Amino acid sequence: MSHSLLTRTRFSMSAISGILLLLAIALLAGKGLNWGLDFTGGVVAEVRLDQQLKAADIKPIVDKALQQDVQLIGSSEADRWTFRYNQVEDTTVSLVSVLESSSASVEVLNSSIVGPQVGSDMVEQGGLAVFACLLLTMLYLSYRFEWRLALGALLALTHDVVIVLGMFALTQIEFNLTTLAAVLAVLGYSLNDSIIIADRTRELFKAKPNEEANLLINDAVRATFSRTLITSGTTLVTVSSLWLLGGPALEGFAIALCLGIAFGTWSSISLGVTFPQLIGISPEHYKKAAPMAEEALP
Incomplete structure (x- = not known):
């Protein structure tokens, strides 16, 4: 795939991700989740x-x-x-x-x-668990990457979780503790995909500081795509088996994981590295500062 075609593809994926994200937020605000008995009581x-x-x-x-x-x-x-x-x-x-x-x-x-009180406690604790994961992830990304790449990875992470929740709001499949566990697992898969491609982008930026950012990002996508596809594809086969054979008890868990893994691979390209490019990341941000010349001795 040529650089121009790959660039257009990445930006088209970013536009689709933005639309899906807005739709998911609208569904969550309008229809809400179909809370299971773990949260509502019963x-x-x-x-x-x-x-x-x-x-x-x-x-x-x-x-x-x-x-x-x-x-x-x-x-x-x-x-x-x-x-x-x-x-x-x-x-x-x-x-x-x-x-x-x-x-x-x-x-x-x-x-x-x-009881309803136990259910409300579970809602609060589940929300705190997701918030804590996002907070710790944000701190790790801030330490690991330049802030533009870190922001792209965090946006991809948020995108995946919101999309999964939006699909549950759309289908009104019961959202219970098992499904919440799957959402937390999605955070890990999404973060893994984003870090792989962001790490490769950073390496190329350091190795070729005079190249265009767009070309280096395209090279990073090419270098990591097959690895990401094999990893996510293998996991999807396993989770799909749970979906087909696990019965109603594991249906919500399997659906959340399938959606999260698929969108995690998608968003690592559409947002993880494309969004940093939109806000101006370039190899110059990874250039090492030249050492100061020593002052001449008197």
Whole structure:
């Protein structure tokens, strides 16, 4: 790919990233996240039912009776099911009474209630965890790179997290503690991609101080693209397997990781090195200062 074509591609990717970022922010502000029971509070019950029953036989009945979308999770044993749902205002309606209409035997193995106060504490602690990660990352990048490259990497990091959250707001997939763990993992993958390409850019700037910044950034993208693609591609295959075979319990976790890894590779090019170029980074910023001439002795 020629330098001119690669440059146009990078700037086009930057424009798309900007549009997606604004859309994600609008979705988060407008629709918000579909908080799971870990954050809102509710009931988690493990129940043993007839072995011949399937999820398609149970879920429609429970959803209609409890007037909500009940999360139904199977287990390795055919007769054991986990139900997660918000507390019902009508105290005359219970999960056991609903299940008795479709199963000859209903045995509640355990049941627990997550209160709203516990949920609000989890929201606060989860937000603090994300903030702490971003703060520590910002301090590390400030120490490692010139401020323009550091700002590009931080912008790419923020872009990836906001895009993932925006997709959850768009699809209204439940956002729970497992998904939050995936978002924190996305921070690591995104940072890894950005640091690889930023580090290569810095090396080229130091080695060729008289070259144009645009040409050196293109060379850095070429040098790291295959490595990044192989690393991210291998991880995507593994996470995709979790998405396809992990079931509902790991669906949110796998989706968040797949999106985060894909956009992490994208943003390392579209924002990680292209944004610093837009704000004027050049090899001159990495030139070593010439030593001062020694004063002549009297």
